[in-house]
Amino acid sequence: xxxxxxxxxxxxxxxxxxxxxxxxxxxxxxxxxxxxxxxxxxxxxxxxxxxxxxxxxxxxxxxxxxxxxxxxxxxxxxxxxxxxxxxxxxxxxxxxxxxxxxxxxxxxxxxxxxxxxxxxxxxxxxxxxxxxxxxxxxxxxxxxxxxxxxxxxxxxxxxxxxxxxxxxxxxxxxxxxxxxxxxxxxxxxxxxxxxxxxxxxxxxxxxxxxxxxxxxxxxxxxxxxxxxxxxxxxxxxxxxxxxxxxxxxxxxxxxxxxxxx
Amino acid sequence: xxxxxxxxxxxxxxxxxxxxxxxxxxxxxxxxxxxxxxxxxxxxxxxxxxxxxxxxxxxxxxxxxxxxxxxxxxxxxxxxxxxxxxxxxxxxxxxxxxxxxxxxxxxxxxxxxxxxxxxxxxxxxxxxxxxxxxxxxxxxxxxxxxxxxxxxxxxxxxxxxxxxxxxxxxxxxxxxxxxxxxxxxxxxxxxxxxxxxxxxxxxxxxxxxxxxxxxxxxxxxxxxxxxxxxxxxxxxxxxxxxxxxxxxxxxxxxxxxxxxxxxxxxxxxxxxxxxxxxxxxxxxxxxxxxxxxxxxxxxxxxxxxxxxxxxxxxxxxxxxxxxxxxxxxxxxxxxxxxxxxxxxxxxxxxxxxxxxx
Numbered sequence: 001x002x003x004x005x006x007x008x009x010x011x012x013x014x015x016x017x018x019x020x021x022x023x024x025x026x027x028x029x030x031x032x033x034x035x036x037x038x039x040x041x042x043x044x045x046x047x048x049x050x051x052x053x054x055x056x057x058x059x060x061x062x063x064x065x066x067x068x069x070x071x072x073x074x075x076x077x078x079x080x081x082x083x084x085x086x087x088x089x090x091x092x093x094x095x096x097x098x099x100x101x102x103x104x105x106x107x108x109x110x111x112x113x114x115x116x117x118x119x120x121x122x123x124x125x126x127x128x129x130x131x132x133x134x135x136x137x138x139x140x141x142x143x144x145x146x147x148x149x150x151x152x153x154x155x156x157x158x159x160x161x162x163x164x165x166x167x168x169x170x171x172x173x174x175x176x177x178x179x180x181x182x183x184x185x186x187x188x189x190x191x192x193x194x195x196x197x198x199x200x201x202x203x204x205x206x207x208x209x210x211x212x213x214x215x216x217x218x219x220x221x222x223x224x225x226x227x228x229x230x231x232x233x234x235x236x237x238x239x240x241x242x243x244x245x246x247x248x249x250x251x252x253x254x255x256x257x258x259x260x261x
Numbered sequence: 262x263x264x265x266x267x268x269x270x271x272x273x274x275x276x277x278x279x280x281x282x283x284x285x286x287x288x289x290x291x292x293x294x295x296x297x298x299x300x301x302x303x304x305x306x307x308x309x310x311x312x313x314x315x316x317x318x319x320x321x322x323x324x325x326x327x328x329x330x331x332x333x334x335x336x337x338x339x340x341x342x343x344x345x346x347x348x349x350x351x352x353x354x355x356x357x358x359x360x361x362x363x364x365x366x367x368x369x370x371x372x373x374x375x376x377x378x379x380x381x382x383x384x385x386x387x388x389x390x391x392x393x394x395x396x397x398x399x400x401x402x403x404x405x406x407x408x409x410x411x412x413x414x415x416x417x418x419x420x421x422x423x424x425x426x427x428x429x430x431x432x433x434x435x436x437x438x439x440x441x442x443x444x445x446x447x448x449x450x451x452x453x454x455x456x457x458x459x460x461x462x463x464x465x466x467x468x469x470x471x472x473x474x475x476x477x478x479x480x481x482x483x484x485x486x487x488x489x490x491x492x493x494x495x496x497x498x499x500x501x502x503x504x505x506x507x508x509x510x511x512x513x514x515x516x517x518x519x520x521x522x523x524x525x526x527x528x529x530x531x532x533x534x535x536x537x538x539x540x541x542x543x544x545x546x547x548x549x550x551x552x553x554x555x556x557x558x559x560x561x562x563x564x565x566x567x568x569x570x571x572x573x574x575x576x577x578x579x580x581x582x583x584x585x586x587x588x589x590x591x592x593x594x595x596x597x598x599x600x601x602x603x604x605x606x607x608x609x610x611x612x613x614x615x616x617x618x
Contacts, residue, residue, distance in 0.1 A: 161354055164315045167341035168348040169368035170419060179367075183358045 029245065033238045041239035049216040050224035051243065054201060057132065057220060061139040061200040062193055065147040069196075070189065073148045074177060077155035078163070088152075095145040102141050103209025110137060110210075134211035135218050139200035147196035154188025155181065194255050198248060268292075270423060270455050273321030274311045283307050283479040287457075289472075294449055294456040296470035298463075298502060304479040305459040309425045312457065313348055314341035325455070326422040342371070344423070347416030351428040353408040355400035361387070361411050362396040368419035379418075386414040390448060406437040410444060417452065424449075424456045430465055442468065463502045467491075475499050493616050495537060506540040506584055509618060518615060523581035526557040527613040535618035542575065544612035545586035548605045549596060558608040560584075564600050567593065574598075578606060 110117040112127040166176040204222045211218040228237040268291035283304040310316040322332040369379035474484040482496040494500035500507030510520035562580035
């Protein structure tokens with residue numbers, strides 16, 4: 001009996017320590033915020049454009065992820081080619097890559113002197129880095145793997161005989177994908193979308209490296225938080241942080257029960 | 262070309278998949294129901310998938326209703342969606358996110374039929390299978406028998422030339438299976454296309470099919486009408502399916518066959534060469550001691566196992582060769598039958614049938 005109780009304590013204490021470690025910083029935000037002045041802070045010329053830009057770029061990112069990520073997930077889920085596991089590993093790389101390295105890589109590829117960017121600049125006279133488009137590039141680069149892996153996982157759980165059956169009923173691969181596969185993995189798509197969107201919203205390292213931090217153009221909400229903190233406006237940073245915390249909680253709550261376990 | 266040729270199926274299916282080398286020639290006349298029987302892993306499902314175009318042939322061809330669907334030699338291959346097939350599997354695999362109506366009209370819609378027309382086609386098919394009132398529900402609300410009938414309706418709603426049924430009744434419980442088998446029989450009689458029914462249930466095959474094709478390890482071992490197959494099985498598996506004891510032997514005389522060194526006496530034995538011998542289990546009688554003035558077919562045997570089926574018991578015996586006897590439950594009690602018991606088995610010569618192997 002005594003041993004069991006001690007063993008239980010040995011598990012319970014570290015577990016609660018872990019919870020405290022996670023919750024204390026969030027609670028600290030609530031403790032330190034100057035509630036009365038929140039509206040003023042949120043109405044500042046830094047915060048409003050940052051939130052607007054974050055909304056614009058994360059929505060674009062999500063749209064792109066779904067547009068190209070869903071077919072990629074399907075290809076990875078169903079292909080039996082020898083190279084498929086390697087392709088899957090390749091898609092996972094940005095997931096573990098430090099975001100700032102991703103930003104450097106994006107510069108080398110799409111920068112004015114980059115592998116692809118030089119060509120774009122030469123032909124159209126347009127340079128991608130330090131534009132809103134660059135922000136979306138950075139966000140897609142980090143968010144797409146989250147989306148693809150989540151959707152692929154649920155597509156692999158789909159009985160492959162459904163594909164064959166739909167084909168015998170006369171459905172082309174495209175119609176099967178659209179009317180059978182996508183509706184049946186809708187929960188996977190929803191949770192993949194939530195993950196990808198949340199990752200894009202929080203993106204910092206690749207964005208600041210590849211797109212810089214220009215208010216209204218490339219300064220997204222996380223970048224603005226950092227800028228406010230550095231420029232001696234911690235209350236502004238806290239206010240904006242609280243907004244992002246609120247959004248995260250709302251997204252999590254909306255998905256919970258419905259699509260997330 | 263004659264009507265028969267234009268509406269029939271001629272297929273030569275040759276492909277290797279894992280350990281299976283499938284090499285089957287299949288013919289089916291217009292409107293015919295052909296049952297494919299065979300043990301697990303014999304290639305039945307692979308055969309269906311090849312016909313549906315879900316697996317590609319390495320050699321051979323598939324020709325049906327005047328159209329060539331596949332011929333590797335001629336570089337012809339129609340993808341599954343361009344073949345006119347309907348597929349029903351053991352588990353219904355209805356699309357869970359679609360209503361019964363949308364499941365059944367999925368095929369016609371996929372083949373470009375306008376929505377209203379597809380729905381009315383689906384309606385007709387659901388009515389024909391007694392599911393008229395269930396068209397708006399989701400598949401999960403259906404009973405297993407209803408779900409399987411919806412799956413059949415979905416396959417038939419495209420008016421296929423070739424209906425492929427892969428163990429359509431095997432996932433159902435006994436009572437539902439009997440009812441669904443009857444419904445299936447009625448609907449298939451009215452279906453003008455060709456039906457290929459894969460099963461390992463002899464009752465499905467005997468009650469539904471016009472012709473039986475037995476395959477083992479990827480090869481056809483016997484085919485014919487149910488009557489022909491019951492009368493003259495040519496393979497132990499076939500005999501087991503139709504419920505007969507099957508032996509192979511060599512002719513010794515006009516009335517004697519040598520089976521693994523034991524003489525079996527029959528009313529007549531075909532001239533020369535190897536001989537197939539069948540003995541109905543009901544013709545095998547069991548005794549505790551060697552019967553006096555016994556019939557000429559008397560062998561010492563040991564009980565291997567006993568299964569009760571209604572009022573009769575099937576007793577599997579080991580002796581000079583494996584033998585099954587069918588006796589009454591009273592006989593089981595009278596003889597106090599038990600596994601390992603030593604007995605004498607007798608068979609009247611008149612009950613033994615022989616034919617050239």
